[in-house]
Amino acid sequence: MYTIHEVAEKCDLSVHTIRFYDKEGLLPFVTRNKSGNREFSEQSLELIRLICCLKNTGMPIKEIKQYVDLIVEGDSTSGVRRQVMVDHRKEVVRQMNELKKNLNLIDLKISHYDSKHKH
Numbered sequence: 001m002y003t004i005h006e007v008a009e010k011c012d013l014s015v016h017t018i019r020f021y022d023k024e025g026l027l028p029f030v031t032r033n034k035s036g037n038r039e040f041s042e043q044s045l046e047l048i049r050l051i052c053c054l055k056n057t058g059m060p061i062k063e064i065k066q067y068v069d070l071i072v073e074g075d076s077t078s079g080v081r082r083q084v085m086v087d088h089r090k091e092v093v094r095q096m097n098e099l100k101k102n103l104n105l106i107d108l109k110i111s112h113y114d115s116k117h118k119h
Contacts, residue, residue: 002040011048018048025065026051028072047071057092 008015021027022038029044040048047068054064067084070077 002045004038004040007040007045007048010045011052013048013052021048021051024061026061026068028068054088057088058095059088 002010004015004018007013008018011018018027018038022030027044027047029041029047031039031041033039051064051068054067055061059067063084067081070081070084
């Protein structure tokens with residue numbers, strides 16, 4: 001079991017963010033010890049990493065919560081969860097393609113400036 005501070009360090013998050021995720025119902029597997037402090041299992045740690053991945057790739061907290069709710073429901077939702085991941089992957093690929101286009105334009109602009117300064 002990990003403490004909230006260990007999880008914060010391992011996942012490069014603030015303790016405040018982890019508490020927020022817990023309050024929002026994103027961490028259903030977190031338990032509390034006799035002192036009332038949160039305890040995190042390896043399963044919780046993996047879920048936090050997934051939450052960060054989804055959030056960092058643009059999935060809204062509300063949708064992440066729906067996904068976590070499906071996890072809690074159990075194996076019967078694995079097909080739906082897979083589809084959520086497939087759909088999100090498509091969105092991430094779309095974002096990457098958009099970023100590549102923007103990066104190309106930036107590179108063109110840099111080349112333009114470089115060619116002007118060589119003369």
